[in-house]
Amino acid sequence: MIDFYLNGQRQQHADVTPDTSVLELLRTRLGQTGTKEGCASGDCGACTVSIGEPDGRGGLSYHSANACITPAHQLNGCHLVTVEGLSRGDALHPVQAAMVDCHGSQCGFCTPGIIMSLFTLHEQQRRRPAPLTQQRMEAALGGNLCRCTGYRPIRDAALRMNEYPDTHPLWADDPDLAGNVATLHTDATKAKPSAGATSQGRFDSPRDLATLRELRRERPQSRLVAGATDLWLESTQQLKILDDIINVRQVAELNTLEETPEGWWVGAAVTYSRLEPLFAEHYPAFEHLMHRFASSQVRNRATLGGNVANASPIGDTPPVLLALDARLALDGPEGAREIPIAEFFLDYKKTALREGEFIRAIFLPRPNADHNLKVWKLSKRREDDISAVLAAFAWRWDNGVMRDVHLAFGGMAGIPKRAPTAEAALEGQAPSQAVFEAAKAALRGEFQPMTDVRGTKEYRSIAAANLLERLRLMLASTSKDSDKKDAEVCLDAYAH
Template identity: 80%
Template sequence: MIDFYLNGQRQQCADVSPDTSALELLRLFLGKTGTKEGCASGDCGACTVAIGEPDGQGGLVYHNANACIMPAHQLHGCHLVTVEGLARGDALHPVQAAMVDCHGSQCGFCTPGIIMSLFTLHEDQRHRPAPLTQERLESALGGNLCRCTGYRPIRDAALSMNEYPDTHPTWADDPDLPRNVETLFTDATQASRPAPRETTGYAMPRDLASLRELRRQHPGSRLVAGGTDLWLEVTQQLKPLEDVVDVHQVAELNTIEETADGWWVGAAVTYRRLEPLFAEHYPAFAHLMHRFASSQIRNRATMGGNVANASPIGDTPPVLLALDARLALDGPEGQRELPIDSFFLDYKKTALQEGEFIRAIFLPRLEERQLKVWKLSKRREDDISAVLAAFSWRLDDGVMRDVHLAFGGMAAIPRRAPQAEAALEGQPPAPAAFEAARAALRQEFQPLDDVRGSSEYRLVAAANLLERLRLMLHKETQTRHDNNTAEVCLDAYAH
């Protein structure tokens, strides 16, 4: 049974298969066809909806999400808002009115998703008034593609929506709605036993003990957290998912624990929740988040899922390799820790044993080390890497120490470049040392050719990113000596 609120009305849906998406639930079970299917892979944003959850202060906070790759069962205990739920009779919501007046829609297929992303932005501005900067606008709409109008009318609508009267939806008049959703949400998250997977094929444990037991009984079940990758097996490969264990509400997997040496991040913590930690302690990681998928994905995707997925072009693993991160693994046979560079074995093959799962990832403090992360992709936002480089080092009396050079997109697994690291270790950041490191890269990697880039392109790009690091270090040295602030190269961001 999926028990949730839809546009202010309680819904209870029974006999929903484990691999049903929120989009299918809306269109096929509930007859709400305003939400469209475009790419069915979380790329275009046509299926964007708003998910409301309790904010802990008696209200609801909304985030946008791709309904096409969201497990329908994860709607349990939430308030789902779709494009049908925004207007107040014939009076349009400010976002809708602005889109009409600014001619932000042509064929209209992508418009519902754009409307819902702007709705969550509008809600955020209502509760946290702040100037609508270009950065905030790009973050809100980076996961929505439009094939007709171009983006200027949509941008104009976003910039003007706050000038319209606050014609809020009828459901927003209900003072009991936040409390009712909170009660449902609390009931959904505090149950101490797994859901009856025998009848649904979908289990949602709430604590670590229940998860371990499920893994003991069903070691072959598929684990899902945000669903942003696993659900592509359903939508793109048409594979059924008949035995699913949902970990996104396991309490122990949702914690961020600070220690003297760093932070243990639970495997089910979303990237959205990690953004403040990155901004304060890992600015290069925070900068990468501008190019990590889209807001719809960051609201749901987890670091644990990105690591466990073991994709050679995942954005997170090279950064974790550069940081010397560690993994806490768990399962029916007990717990163990593993350095992340021992986790990836071969393409899509990891060190996880039968029934095991990732419980947490340890992020060491940078201390005196520096970190740089650069991503190359065809689109600036909402795209997969062709090459991603994560470099970490420290300067000790003018020479480089603890050099870590990690790459994604260069091999069957994300991995470091030990020969190139050795060429830089103990050397000043001079042209000769970096030339040797670039030569070593060609001996260490034999990338594949694919649609994102040829093998030669990737080799050249990786070497150029090393040269960019040298130029950056040279610039910093020159700045200290002669206050020269010339840019090394253009930054690939509008903000």
């Protein structure tokens, strides 16, 4: 049973298959066809919806999501808002009115998703008024593609939407809506995991670690899902049947963010959106990567634990975690254990997880004052694209020489991997051109990258060496002018 609210109206749907997406539920069961399917992979944003969840203060907090890759069962205890639910009769919502007046819609196919991204931004502005900067606007729309290339009027509409009267939907007048959703959410947390079973498969949503362990003991081959931003592609792109799913998004212990004197334990179900403030304060280079990591829709759902467990050789965050010497807390039917992340990736899509095990948390060491981290990503698009090559470089200074050098790469092998020979060439050395030439020579012998649609093996080898050279040039520029801390060597608004 899926029990949720849609545009202010309660919805209850039984016997929904485990691999049904929000988009499929909307279009085929509910007849709500305003939400469009574009790419069916979370890349274009045409299917964007807004999901409201209790904020703990008596209200609802909304986030944008790609309906095509969001499991329908994850709507339990939520308020789903679609483009059909924005106007107040004939009176348009401020976002819709601005899009009309600024001629922001061309063919119209992508328009519903764009409007829903802007609705979520408008809601955030309404709840916490703040200047709508170019950066915030770009971040909100970074996951929406307009195939008619009409971005200027869309941008104009975004910047003008707060000038319109706050014509809100009729459901927003309901004083009981937030409380009713909160009640549903509480009821869902009390439901037994078996309540997610259907005649066509199982979708269980355990609420605590003990229940998750037991489910994994019973069904070690079940698929775990948190944000679903990668797993659901097996359904939409590969047409696989996902009929045995355990949703870890609601497991309390996997949603914690625990600070210790040594660093932070990040629960495997913590989303990137929740992590951005932590990154901004303690790992600025990691936070800047978030500008290039997927889209707001994906960051609102995707988790650090999922990106690691997925074990993709081109995942954006594993190289950074390797450079930081992160550790993993694993758990399962046989108990808990802890390993360095460097021991987790064994081969292409193969990890150190034993049968029934899962990632419980990721440990991020607290950086020292002399610790340095740089992260650079090469991809075809600036936002919402997968890496061709990603490099994460970490080191500390010791009387002018580099110590504890960590050079980690994605896209250069079947797994995210460090470059120990190149690291040894830099360890204990001043960053001279000769030293970096030796490191680049060592790097060429450490990887045998593949050729695919994102780049040839030759391109990747040259690009990885050039990123090392970029580090050298940055260090040389910084050393010449002490006021240019972490100076960049090219003009790129997203190069950090």
